[in-house]
Amino acid sequence: MLGDLQGVLSQFDWYVLWSPYYALMLVAIYVGYAVYTEKFKPIGEETTLFQKFSMLASLIVYYIGFGSPLDVLAHITFSAHMLQMVFVYMVAPPLAMLAIPGWVFERLFRVPVFGKLLGFFVSPLIALVLFNSIFTFYHMPFIFDYVLTNYGVHRAFHGALILLSMTMWYPVIAPVDEKDSLSDLKKMVYIVANGVLLTPACAFMIFSQSFQYEAYMNPAMFAKVLGYCMPNNDVSGLDISRILGTTPDLLEDQRFGGVLMKLGQEIVYGLFFGLTFFKWVKRTKSSAIDEGMSFSPKEN
Numbered sequence: 001m002l003g004d005l006q007g008v009l010s011q012f013d014w015y016v017l018w019s020p021y022y023a024l025m026l027v028a029i030y031v032g033y034a035v036y037t038e039k040f041k042p043i044g045e046e047t048t049l050f051q052k053f054s055m056l057a058s059l060i061v062y063y064i065g066f067g068s069p070l071d072v073l074a075h076i077t078f079s080a081h082m083l084q085m086v087f088v089y090m091v092a093p094p095l096a097m098l099a100i101p102g103w104v105f106e107r108l109f110r111v112p113v114f115g116k117l118l119g120f121f122v123s124p125l126i127a128l129v130l131f132n133s134i135f136t137f138y139h140m141p142f143i144f145d146y147v148l149t150n151y152g153v154h155r156a157f158h159g160a161l162i163l164l165s166m167t168m169w170y171p172v173i174a175p176v177d178e179k180d181s182l183s184d185l186k187k188m189v190y191i192v193a194n195g196v197l198l199t200p201a202c203a204f205m206i207f208s209q210s211f212q213y214e215a216y217m218n219p220a221m222f223a224k225v226l227g228y229c230m231p232n233n234d235v236s237g238l239d240i241s242r243i244l245g246t247t248p249d250l251l252e253d254q255r256f257g258g259v260l261m262k263l264g265q266e267i268v269y270g271l272f273f274g275l276t277f278f279k280w281v282k283r284t285k286s287s288a289i290d291e292g293m294s295f296s297p298k299e300n
Contacts, residue, residue, distance in 0.1 A: 005073065005246060007242075008076065008242065008243050008246050009069055009072065009073075011237070011238050011239060011242075011243070012069075012072055012229070012238075016072065016229055016230065016231075017068070017069045017072055018067065018068065018069070019063075019066070019067035019068075019071070022063065022066060022067040023063060023067055026059045026062060026063055026067070029059060030055060030056060030059055033055050033099070034052070036104075037051075037101060037104070041101070041103065042103050045101065045103050047101055050098075051098065051099045051100075051101060052099070054095045054096070054098040054099035055095070055096065055099035055100075057095045058092045058093070058095035058096040058099060059092075061087050061088070061091050061092040061095065062087075062088060062092045064087050065084045065087035065088035065092065066084075066088060070083065070084055070087070071084065071229070072229050075225050075226050075228065075229055076216075076226070076243055076246050076247075077216070077246060077247045077253055078213060078216050078247075078250070078253050078254050078257045079247075079253045079254075079256045079257040079260060080257075081257065082205075082257035082258065082260045082261045083257075083260050083264075085135075085261060086260060086261060086264030086265070086268075088158075088162065088165075089135065089161060089162070089165045090165075090264050090265055090268045091264075091268060093162070093165040093166045093168070093169050094169045094172075094173055094268070094272065096166060097166055097169045097170060097173040097174045098173055098174070100174060102174065102175075102176050105174060105176045106176050109176065121164075121167045122167045122170040122171065123171075124171040124182060124186075124190055126167075127164070127167045127168045127170060127171060128168065128171075128190065128193055128194060128197070129197075130164050130167070130168075131161070131164040131165055131167070131168040132168075132194065132197035132198055133197075134157075134160065134161060134164060135161060135198065135201065136197075136198070136200065136201040138157060138161070139201050139204075139205070141212040141213055141214070144213055144215070145213060145214045145215045145221065148215045148221075148225050149215060149221055149224050149225055151228055154228070168194065171187065171190055172187050172190060172191060172272060172276070173272075184276050184277075184279055184280035184283065185280060187276045188273055188276050188277060188280070191269050191272055191273045191276065192269075192273070194269060195265060195266065195269050198261075198262075198265055199262070201258075201261075202258045202259075202261050202262040202265075203258070204258070205254050205255065205257055205258030205261070206255050206258035206259060206262070207255075208251070208254065208255075209251075210251060211250040211251045211253075211254050212254065213254070216247070216250060217244075217250055219240065219241075219244060222240065222243075222244050223235050223240050226238065226240070226243065
C-alpha cells in the first residue's frame with residue numbers, strides 16, 4: 001500500500017502536495033495573532049509563551065491537515081480523509097482555543113449582535129449538539145458524496161466545522177470568567193458526552209457490511225473530487241485509473257478510517273478528561289484543606 005501511495009503522489013507537482021499559498025496564509029494568521037496580542041492587550045495582561053506555542057502548534061496541525069500531501073490523499077482514500085478529520089477537528093481546535101487570551105473573548109462578547117451570537121454558539125448544550133450533529137450528518141453517505149463533489153458546498157462545510165469545533169471546545173478550555181464556566185465535574189461529563197455523540201458515525205463506518213461512499217469508487221465522481229486539488233481542476237495529466245486503484249479493499253479502508261477517527265477522538269478527549277480530573281482532585285483537596293481537613297496520616 002505504501003508503495004502504491006508513493007507512486008500515486010509522484011503524479012502531483014510539489015505545489016499541489018505542499019500548498020505554499022496556504023502555508024503563507026497560516027504564517028500571516030500567526031503574525032496577525034502575535035501583533036494583536038502584543039500591541040492591543042489591556043494593561044497588565046500578558047500573552048504567555050505557552051499560548052504563543054499553542055497557536056503555532058495549532059496552525060502547524062491545520063497545515064498538516066489541509067496543506068500537506070495528506071490533503072491530496074484525503075481525496076484518494078477514505079482512511080486518509082478520516083485521519084485529516086482527526087487533525088483539523090480534534091487536535092488543532094483545542095490548541096487554538098488554548099492560545100487565545102481571555103481578554104480577546106471579553107472584547108468579542110462586547111461587540112453588538114456578534115457578541116450575543118457568539119454567546120449562543122459557545123453555550124455548552126448548543127456547542128455540543130451542533131458540532132456533533134453536523135459532523136455526523138456530513139459523513140452520511142448521500143450527504144458526504146454531495147458535499148465532496150460540490151466545491152463551494154465542500155468549502156462551506158469545512159469552514160462551518162472548523163468554527164463549530166472551536167465553539168465545542170470553548171466550555172472546556174476558554175471561559176472568560178471562571179465563575180461562569182462549567183465546573184470540573186460538568187466538564188468531564190461534557191467531554192464524555194462528546195465522545196458518545198460521535199460514536200454512531202464511527203460505528204457506522206466500522207460495522208457496515210459494504211463500502212458506503214460513491215465518491216471514492218465511481219470514476220467520474222472520483223475524477224471530479226480529485227480535480228479540486230489541481231490548478232483549474234485539470235486532471236488530464238493524471239492516471240485516474242491507477243489512482244482510483246490505490247485502495248485495494250475499499251470496505252477495509254472505510255473500517256480503518258472509522259477506527260482512526262474513534263481512536264484519535266478517544267486519545268484527545270481522554271487527555272483533556274484526565275487533565276480536568278486531576279484539576280478537580282487538586283481543587284477538592286485544596287478546598288478541604290482550607291476547611292481544616294487534613295490528608296496526612298495521624299500520628300499515634
